[in-house]
Amino acid sequence: MSAPFPPGVSYADGLPALATPRLALRALTEADDAAILAMLSDPGTAAGWGVAPFTGLSQAADYRRRQEAVFDARSGATWGAFEAGRLVGLVLFVRWTLLHRRAELGYLLAPDARGRGLATEAARAAVAFAFDAMDVWRVEAETTPHNLASQAVMRRLGFMFEARLAQRIGGIAGPEDSMLFRLLRPEFDVVRVEFP
Amino acid sequence: MPADDARLPSAPATADPFAGGLPALDGARVRLRMPTPADADGILAVFGDPDNLQYWSHGPLPDRAAAAQYVAGIRDGWHGRSLFQWAITVPPADDLVGTVTLFAWDRAHRRAEIGFALRRDLHGQGLAGDAVRAVLAFAFGPMALHRVEADVDPDNASSLGLLARRGFRREGYARERWFTYGTWKHSVLLARLATDPEP
Numbered sequence: 001m002s003a004p005f006p007p008g009v010s011y012a013d014g015l016p017a018l019a020t021p022r023l024a025l026r027a028l029t030e031a032d033d034a035a036i037l038a039m040l041s042d043p044g045t046a047a048g049w050g051v052a053p054f055t056g057l058s059q060a061a062d063y064r065r066r067q068e069a070v071f072d073a074r075s076g077a078t079w080g081a082f083e084a085g086r087l088v089g090l091v092l093f094v095r096w097t098l099l100h101r102r103a104e105l106g107y108l109l110a111p112d113a114r115g116r117g118l119a120t121e122a123a124r125a126a127v128a129f130a131f132d133a134m135d136v137w138r139v140e141a142e143t144t145p146h147n148l149a150s151q152a153v154m155r156r157l158g159f160m161f162e163a164r165l166a167q168r169i170g171g172i173a174g175p176e177d178s179m180l181f182r183l184l185r186p187e188f189d190v191v192r193v194e195f196p
Numbered sequence: 197m198p199a200d201d202a203r204l205p206s207a208p209a210t211a212d213p214f215a216g217g218l219p220a221l222d223g224a225r226v227r228l229r230m231p232t233p234a235d236a237d238g239i240l241a242v243f244g245d246p247d248n249l250q251y252w253s254h255g256p257l258p259d260r261a262a263a264a265q266y267v268a269g270i271r272d273g274w275h276g277r278s279l280f281q282w283a284i285t286v287p288p289a290d291d292l293v294g295t296v297t298l299f300a301w302d303r304a305h306r307r308a309e310i311g312f313a314l315r316r317d318l319h320g321q322g323l324a325g326d327a328v329r330a331v332l333a334f335a336f337g338p339m340a341l342h343r344v345e346a347d348v349d350p351d352n353a354s355s356l357g358l359l360a361r362r363g364f365r366r367e368g369y370a371r372e373r374w375f376t377y378g379t380w381k382h383s384v385l386l387a388r389l390a391t392d393p394e395p
Contacts, residue, residue, distance in 0.1 A: 163368020169307040
């Protein structure tokens, strides 16, 4: 397979936009910085993302520029999830390796966008893109034992639980275990066929 | 999450605790030091041996030029603090007979991954275990890690045995995690915590 994204193509120009029934997924731009700040200044949202709450626009801009750099290095891909034009979440891959055809999935929703299946919708589109267009064979995802909402998203997409990794996440309230899930391409193909 | 993790904001600027260079470490029999360009032949003997690389994440190095490039990569990784890869030597000799590595250092979550390789004719003498013991003392000491992890081919009985003797616990089995030699390899995931007792 040829390189999934042409060499030298930037994040803004190279990351394809994806459409789901309710969401538009696309690359973040400078115009999104205020919305990124609004989302990640919420303490609960930030904690679920493993970061301290953002306090200024420069942190949001720095975050957005890092997504550009990660894409430029072809080690990941980050989409903003927009509902009716409003940024309501993020879905991303990190630690993407072409050699071993693996990437790690992450997703985040603003508090007022939760409970409606949007995370599943966004993650499903991103995972399908990774398997179809990024030559990924294995997607991994991690969460904490008490984050049942995140685990439910993974199970809906067909992820399998593989390991509980002791005290892997340095949470704000102390070390937490990590629940490691995986989804192999042929496993997702079953989900796609059975639950289109 | 490693420093490249896109979810984390930039780490606050803190002093580099290792500005003085990769510290040399002493085991009972081995001495660990920063690899130099003069170690290319030693690297080739370890990482150019196909029978020694069957459980490694990439295939054998083809020639001395590739070995020299590998050493350059080790030094670049150290300068970026993304790779701590020591040469294993057996004093009084100073030639490289293997390497032991801490990588994927995540300062926010205080964890890193460990790896090791030894020239095949020196296997079975406990040298790699000695090197791992010295590196763990560094990891849980000056590096202040909370967790050291390992990812091992399920068929690699000697590495699994070594890690078990060094107090690592098996945490899980990850399917089809590495694509090497044209095939998928599974992984045994192991870890040792700073709070685990010394075995």
